[in-house]
Amino acid sequence: MKSIWLACLLIAGTGPFTLQNSTDPWTSEFVVDRTQLVATGGSRYFILDPGYEAVLEHGDERVVVTVTNDTRVVDGVTTRVVEERETRGKTLIEVSRNFFARDPTTGDVYYFGEDVDIYKAGRLASHEGAWQAGKNGARFGLFMPGTPVAGRRFYQEIAPKVAMDRVRITAIDATLQTPAGSFKECVRLEETTPLEPGVKDYKLFAPGVGLVQDGSLKLVRYGRR
Numbered sequence: 102m103k104s105i106w107l108a109c110l111l112i113a114g115t116g117p118f119t120l121q122n123s124t125d126p127w128t129s130e131f132v133v134d135r136t137q138l139v140a141t142g143g144s145r146y147f148i149l150d151p152g153y154e155a156v157l158e159h160g161d162e163r164v165v166v167t168v169t170n171d172t173r174v175v176d177g178v179t180t181r182v183v184e185e186r187e188t189r190g191k192t193l194i195e196v197s198r199n200f201f202a203r204d205p206t207t208g209d210v211y212y213f214g215e216d217v218d219i220y221k222a223g224r225l226a227s228h229e230g231a232w233q234a235g236k237n238g239a240r241f242g243l244f245m246p247g248t249p250v251a252g253r254r255f256y257q258e259i260a261p262k263v264a265m266d267r268v269r270i271t272a273i274d275a276t277l278q279t280p281a282g283s284f285k286e287c288v289r290l291e292e293t294t295p296l297e298p299g300v301k302d303y304k305l306f307a308p309g310v311g312l313v314q315d316g317s318l319k320l321v322r323y324g325r326r
Contacts, residue, residue: 208247
């Protein structure tokens with residue numbers, strides 16, 4: 102039965118990859134020509150064009166996701182810097198600068214790490230959760246496949262003891278109503294991490310738009326700044 106399961110998983114993937122071991126259902130190694138990765142352009146569910154911005158809100162909580170003009174070379178790959186700024190009311194909670202690169206052949210978007218600033222009472226308190234591929238045993242993960250397949254499981258972050266987010270694609274045809282509009286054919290991700298057993302979160306990504314829901318936060322505005 103294990104050999105049949107493995108064969109089905111390999112067929113379901115959008116590109117070549119290997120499993121960490123034969124009993125681990127979460128893909129953690131990705132075979133990709135790193136010289137071909139680019140830091141611009143849009144995949145169907147994730148946009149890396151500088152100036153694109155999405156704003157999500159719930160109550161007084163707000164997250165602003167901005168594709169910046171900046172790039173960063175991480176583990177030998179030029180990545181695009183995408184900033185996430187979280188506030189609650191007028192209080193700054195967290196700012197992260199995330200490093201992404203896209204495979205123009207498959208549309209897969211890979212995650213190479215993040216710088217993190219966490220604030221408490223208006224003051225910088227820590228950089229907890231920061232990591233970069235190529236440092237301290239960390240490796241890049243797959244953030245979003247160009248062609249999502251329901252049931253596929255993979256690591257987005259591979260930084261031992263620091264950041265090990267992994268996702269399962271639970272749907273590729275979800276519909277969501279938000280203040281910014283109604284979206285169809287959304288990809289729904291169930292997010293977990295072995296660093297916090299039992300904790301689950303959910304995110305939805307819409308074609309041509311990107312992130313439209315993050316937990317209780319929903320999209321209220323998107324487009325170029």
